[in-house]
Amino acid sequence: MASRDTDQLGIYVSIPFCRSKCTYCNFASGVYPANEQARYVDRLIQDLREAPAWAYETGVELPRSVDSVYLGGGTPNLLAPELIAKLFALMRDEFAFTPDCEITMECAPGQLPAATIEAMVAAGVNRVSLGAQSFIDREAHVSGRLHNRAVVEDDIARLRGAGIANINVDLIAGLAEQTLASWEESLEVLIAAGTPHASVYMLEVDEDSRLGREMLAGGARYYAGLVPGDEAIATMYERAIERLGQAGLMQYEISNFGRPGSQSRHSLRYWKRRPYLGVGLDASSALTTQQVSESASRQVRDPEGEWENLPSVLRMKTSDDLNEYLAGPRIVEAAWLDRVQQHEETWFLGLRLNAGVDVAVLEHEFGAELTRPACDVARRLAHDGLLEFDGQHARLTPRGRLMSNDVFQEFLGLGAGLIAK
Numbered sequence: 172m173a174s175r176d177t178d179q180l181g182i183y184v185s186i187p188f189c190r191s192k193c194t195y196c197n198f199a200s201g202v203y204p205a206n207e208q209a210r211y212v213d214r215l216i217q218d219l220r221e222a223p224a225w226a227y228e229t230g231v232e233l234p235r236s237v238d239s240v241y242l243g244g245g246t247p248n249l250l251a252p253e254l255i256a257k258l259f260a261l262m263r264d265e266f267a268f269t270p271d272c273e274i275t276m277e278c279a280p281g282q283l284p285a286a287t288i289e290a291m292v293a294a295g296v297n298r299v300s301l302g303a304q305s306f307i308d309r310e311a312h313v314s315g316r317l318h319n320r321a322v323v324e325d326d327i328a329r330l331r332g333a334g335i336a337n338i339n340v341d342l343i344a345g346l347a348e349q350t351l352a353s354w355e356e357s358l359e360v361l362i363a364a365g366t367p368h369a370s371v372y373m374l375e376v377d378e379d380s381r382l383g384r385e386m387l388a389g390g391a392r393y394y395a396g397l398v399p400g401d402e403a404i405a406t407m408y409e410r411a412i413e414r415l416g417q418a419g420l421m422q423y424e425i426s427n428f429g430r431p432g433s434q435s436r437h438s439l440r441y442w443k444r445r446p447y448l449g450v451g452l453d454a455s456s457a458l459t460t461q462q463v464s465e466s467a468s469r470q471v472r473d474p475e476g477e478w479e480n481l482p483s484v485l486r487m488k489t490s491d492d493l494n495e496y497l498a499g500p501r502i503v504e505a506a507w508l509d510r511v512q513q514h515e516e517t518w519f520l521g522l523r524l525n526a527g528v529d530v531a532v533l534e535h536e537f538g539a540e541l542t543r544p545a546c547d548v549a550r551r552l553a554h555d556g557l558l559e560f561d562g563q564h565a566r567l568t569p570r571g572r573l574m575s576n577d578v579f580q581e582f583l584g585l586g587a588g589l590i591a592k
Contacts, residue, residue: 184451188201200244200452207493216258236269241277256290275437280303280322285329307320307353323364342369342370343374344411362418368420442523444513451496522567529564530564
């Protein structure tokens with residue numbers, strides 16, 4: 172993490188409450204009793220209050236200036252209006268929000284009463300991410316969503332009427348019963364809505380979701396047998412890139428599209444390795460220190476020793492079990508990243524962005540000895556048609572975006588032999 176990025180912080184707040192669990196969802200969220208909300212917010216407040224002291228004791232920097240806040244979930248808009256007000260009042264007491272702070276709340280369509288929107292506006296929320304996933308009513312229904320197209324369109328109008336015009340809409344390519352024609356219709360409805368940002372995700376099949384487990388088992392529940400094949404999903408994704416780009420929503424990251432000036436500041440923080448603090452269930456944090464920790468003190472051999480003061484990066488995660496989180500320690504996983512791991516991370520996070528990776532920047536931060544083997548990998552991947560690489564800039568090709576996880580894997584473990592024993 173470059174030192175120029177450590178003077179401001181992003182805050183991620185996990186709100187795990189949902190009215191129903193979508194079949195494809197693999198997040199730590201669920202249908203919990205409403206009376207747990209107040210207890211949960213109290214725990215969030217405790218963690219936020221204790222964060223500065225914890226950071227000091229741990230030896231990491233925790234900037235007080237905040238330029239992005241993101242409430243994700245789950246369904247953050249299920250919080251009672253008074254709890255929204257209480258949470259934001261505490262954050263503003265403990266941290267200094269910049270005048271242009273981007274404050275995002277994820278919202279489920281059809282679950283936005285007027286009192287909640289009023290509370291959001293009063294709290295300073297200026298960006299909303301709506302989880303539409305599909306504008307085809309049948310597709311939304313079989314996926315476990317509780318809304319239809321008209322509801323999403325009405326929510327967009329109501330948010331704009333309240334003064335929140337910076338709206339993202341999520342779509343998923345690969346839902347049960349989805350076809351290329353229905354996908355095209357969803358794209359057209361999204362474009363017609365005129366939102367400045369869109370996120371398009373390809374369906375993930377893994378055992379962390381009910382639908383994924385059913386598909387892996389070859390079953391038929393949750394309409395698993397009606398999920399499009401990989402080739403059809405890839406075609407949908409490619410069509411989204413083309414059609415959204417034609418409408419002025421330009422792709423800037425594997426899953427994200429925006430009009431000029433509408434890129435998600437908070438999301439860019441993750442991909443550019445800027446510091447953020449995560450609180451709540453299954454929340455991650457990444458913070459830096461100028462002090463070299465014992466576990467990160469192993470350096471790549473360099474005769475000049477010019478990277479001895481490279482900031483260490485501490486990545487942390489909270490529990491994904493609600494009861495454990497409410498009763499247990501704030502952090503359940505923590506790991507210091509050494510210089511090699513930071514270099515690897517810079518490649519696979521930077522390549523998510525359409526702008527890609529600048530080799531000169533990496534050489535300045537990590538040294539040529541680490542960067543050289545990665546450039547060799549980039550050349551090989553360029554030969555395979557997965558990267559564009561001119562020796563200075565590396566970026567994914569359209570084919571590389573479809574196989575991005577395989578590409579990222581190629582940059583892991585390259586510096587293991589360069590670590591001083």
